[in-house]
Amino acid sequence: MSKTLFQSVLIVAGFSVLTRFLGFIFRIYLSRELGAELLGVYQVAFSVFMVLIVLISSGIPLAVSKSTAKYRVQGDSGSQSSIVASALVVGLGIAIFVCGIILLFSSSLSSLFSDSRCIYILITLLPAVIASAVYSAFRGALWGAQDYFNVSLAELVEQVVRIAVFALMAEWLFTSLDGASLAGWSMSIACVLSALFVMIVYFRQGNRLASPKKYFKPLLSSAAPVTGVRVTSSLIQPTIAVLFPAMLVLSGYTAEQSMEAYGMAMGMTFPLLFLPSTLVGALSFALIPDLSTSIAKHEDKLIASRVLTSLAFALFVSALIIPFYMGCGQEIGVFLYDNPSSGIYLSRAAWVMIPLGLSNITSSILNAFNLEVKSFINNIVGGIVLLLFVLLGSGSMGVDALIFGFGSCMTITTLLNIAMLRRHTCGKFNLLRPLLLMIGFIIPTSLLSHWVYNLVAFVMPDFVALIFGAGVGCGSFVMLCWLFRLVDVTGIIVKFKRKKSKKPA
Numbered sequence: 001m002s003k004t005l006f007q008s009v010l011i012v013a014g015f016s017v018l019t020r021f022l023g024f025i026f027r028i029y030l031s032r033e034l035g036a037e038l039l040g041v042y043q044v045a046f047s048v049f050m051v052l053i054v055l056i057s058s059g060i061p062l063a064v065s066k067s068t069a070k071y072r073v074q075g076d077s078g079s080q081s082s083i084v085a086s087a088l089v090v091g092l093g094i095a096i097f098v099c100g101i102i103l104l105f106s107s108s109l110s111s112l113f114s115d116s117r118c119i120y121i122l123i124t125l126l127p128a129v130i131a132s133a134v135y136s137a138f139r140g141a142l143w144g145a146q147d148y149f150n151v152s153l154a155e156l157v158e159q160v161v162r163i164a165v166f167a168l169m170a171e172w173l174f175t176s177l178d179g180a181s182l183a184g185w186s187m188s189i190a191c192v193l194s195a196l197f198v199m200i201v202y203f204r205q206g207n208r209l210a211s212p213k214k215y216f217k218p219l220l221s222s223a224a225p226v227t228g229v230r231v232t233s234s235l236i237q238p239t240i241a242v243l244f245p246a247m248l249v250l251s252g253y254t255a256e257q258s259m260e261a262y263g264m265a266m267g268m269t270f271p272l273l274f275l276p277s278t279l280v281g282a283l284s285f286a287l288i289p290d291l292s293t294s295i296a297k298h299e300d301k302l303i304a305s306r307v308l309t310s311l312a313f314a315l316f317v318s319a320l321i322i323p324f325y326m327g328c329g330q331e332i333g334v335f336l337y338d339n340p341s342s343g344i345y346l347s348r349a350a351w352v353m354i355p356l357g358l359s360n361i362t363s364s365i366l367n368a369f370n371l372e373v374k375s376f377i378n379n380i381v382g383g384i385v386l387l388l389f390v391l392l393g394s395g396s397m398g399v400d401a402l403i404f405g406f407g408s409c410m411t412i413t414t415l416l417n418i419a420m421l422r423r424h425t426c427g428k429f430n431l432l433r434p435l436l437l438m439i440g441f442i443i444p445t446s447l448l449s450h451w452v453y454n455l456v457a458f459v460m461p462d463f464v465a466l467i468f469g470a471g472v473g474c475g476s477f478v479m480l481c482w483l484f485r486l487v488d489v490t491g492i493i494v495k496f497k498r499k500k501s502k503k504p505a
Helices: 003-057 059-074 077-104 106-112 117-124 126-144 148-173 179-204 213-234 236-250 255-273 277-296 300-320 322-337 340-368 372-397 399-425 432-457 462-483 489-497
Strands: none
Touching (some): 003 059, 003 077, 003 117, 003 126, 003 179, 003 213, 077 106, 077 213, 213 236, 236 255, 236 399, 255 322, 255 340, 255 399, 277 340, 300 322, 300 432, 322 340, 322 432, 340 372, 432 462
């Protein structure tokens, strides 16, 4: 990969790691403040909110970034200004319309949720939807200008503000508002401030807005397909948020127990599974424009090399912390959330990180090939499997239905994506050997991680014991991968730094 791509990945990854770390700390704090039941109520409302965010923030910034990059090459600053203005008008129009519908029919919409508190929490998140429309337009312009620093900094600012606002509101207003409502308002305030941040950066760089009249059609023609695909795909999450608690209630759970189970799964267990996605996502973010350039130049060998390197990187990163999760899952749940059940589910769900990481990177690569619609179909097929697990297995399996359903969903999506990549790149991408070896390594290293934790916990605090368990479990996994030549850190760094790849990884 090129040196520019390597530097972009470093910038995005550095900010992403810091932002995700702060978000992780906030998640722990939020879980302890709200408890499993109220956290479940918040997660249901948040899943609907995320569909609205995808509607505003998926196709529009991507279309603006592509157009901005094209107009910059052409030296057409007027068109750059107009495309941003058109994105601002379209985004705000959609956001205001959607928010108005929710406010107008809030009483009717509340009947869709198993808990009436969900609709009020959703209302507290609506200002964030409007702010995201502003954010998306200016973010797309900065992204198209390859200003990764300020784009990443804006996300960090949003996270910091969200944590600070929630902490202040919880300290002074907790007697009048419940924690879930505070979380909603803190999210809205953070989104407003991050939107102001990217807007200020945009204008301070000498950019401006111009008449958008002639640019609505090209913007919508570029943004609509991507938005439609991603919104449809994102509907799976709120569908699960409504169905899973309902199926638990039908099987004998109380409404409170169903929300507690959902909160424990989606608010405590699953966020830990997404931690490796920070590095995989950073690679995906920088890989798309770089890979698109190689596709345009028909550099077939270079494309195959980059795809294979990306898949291998995603596989290794996704599997790296599985030994720690499997070996010390229950202890992690107790330490982070004071909830041993969430830790037990973490141990059972750790394997999901492998297909999750591969699904993320393969979907991004397919996007670079302009195969968003086919990637969307693959996601829908996987989503149907997840829905079947929830509908048929929730009563007997409980949270395990979500775990195995999500893992099966990601596995099927990954296999379909890889098959599609093979057809479009003529590459074999044989990951079976490293995958099987890594799975074999996970079992002994997870047992070693558990044994080391128990040994150290006799004489040291739990936090120190967890650090030792993580270090030994993950370290021994890396050592085995190195001994079997599955990972070459030096080679990867050298390859990233090369301006041109000389041979496939």
